[in-house]
Amino acid sequence: MPLIPYSELKPLSDPTEESKRLSAYKAVDENFPPSAKVIGIGSGSTVVYVAERIGQLDNKADFVCIPTGFQSKNLILDNGLKLGSIEQYPQLDIAFDGADEVDTQLNAIKGGGACLFQEKLVAYSSKSFILVADYRKKSQNLGVQWTKGVPIEVVPSAYVYLTGKLNEYGAESVVLRQGGSAKAGPVITDNNNFIIDAHFGAIQDPKQLHQQLKMTLGVVETGLFLDYPQKAYFGEKDGSVVVRTLQGDRVL
Numbered sequence: 125m126p127l128i129p130y131s132e133l134k135p136l137s138d139p140t141e142e143s144k145r146l147s148a149y150k151a152v153d154e155n156f157p158p159s160a161k162v163i164g165i166g167s168g169s170t171v172v173y174v175a176e177r178i179g180q181l182d183n184k185a186d187f188v189c190i191p192t193g194f195q196s197k198n199l200i201l202d203n204g205l206k207l208g209s210i211e212q213y214p215q216l217d218i219a220f221d222g223a224d225e226v227d228t229q230l231n232a233i234k235g236g237g238a239c240l241f242q243e244k245l246v247a248y249s250s251k252s253f254i255l256v257a258d259y260r261k262k263s264q265n266l267g268v269q270w271t272k273g274v275p276i277e278v279v280p281s282a283y284v285y286l287t288g289k290l291n292e293y294g295a296e297s298v299v300l301r302q303g304g305s306a307k308a309g310p311v312i313t314d315n316n317n318f319i320i321d322a323h324f325g326a327i328q329d330p331k332q333l334h335q336q337l338k339m340t341l342g343v344v345e346t347g348l349f350l351d352y353p354q355k356a357y358f359g360e361k362d363g364s365v366v367v368r369t370l371q372g373d374r375v376l
């Protein structure tokens with residue numbers, strides 16, 4: 125059975141949700157390779173619609189999906205998709221993931237959902253990596269739209285040391301991410317680490333910042349995704365989709 129065209133779907137009542145679904149469905153419709161065998165499924169609220177769209181495909185038995193965390197694993201199972209692990213399938217055909225901010229060079233900040241390490245492992249392992257997001261994530265320069273800071277996964281015992289280091293590196297704010305009303309104390313990642321959100325203002329040289337952070341004792345990984353995405357899909361408020369590549373933006 126062919127996929128239902130987007131124009132025939134009932135619009136969602138929340139405009140932001142509508143733009144998330146729009147970006148996700150278009151990204152899957154335009155990029156899902158018909159002969160794909162191994163697919164990466166990212167984390168966050170936009171990827172929910174990626175898994176939903178992939179779950180509507182007829183040939184679900186022909187490919188396996190690799191999760192980037194606990195939520196992602198459940199998305200795969202809930203949509204009737206076959207679950208595999210990155211250890212079993214270290215080479216992926218394509219991966220779809222959300223983003224917190226994407227600049228014109230397709231550099232991205234990710235990790236708003238604290239899954240950045242496994243997301244990066246899946247991205248590195250994929251032939252093609254596609255980002256999906258709503259219009260709020262489309263930026264000219266990292267650190268402008270997303271001001272909560274670059275998520276950094278850290279070894280728990282190093283967080284005080286790292287707070288000092290990040291301040292030394294010129295961070296405008298350094299926050300140990302808390303579980304909020306759902307948990308007293310810090311967020312614990314799927315790898316049993318902490319997340320520090322460090323805002324550096326507009327980031328002039330994301331690669332240099334990433335390298336500096338990675339060289340610092342206690343940093344497991346940063347939420348700066350550089351050089352990986354081939355494309356980013358942004359659902360717009362007016363029902364259009366902006367597809368960003370290194371060649372520029374295209375409006376669907």
Ligand SMILES: O=C(CO)[C@H](O)[C@H](O)COP(=O)(O)O
Pocket residue numbers: 166167168169170171221222223224233234235236237238239240243257
């Ligand atoms: O990086 C992520 C999780 O670690 C998410 O993909 C990112 O935070 C975007 O989430 P959403 O689609 O909910 O805006």
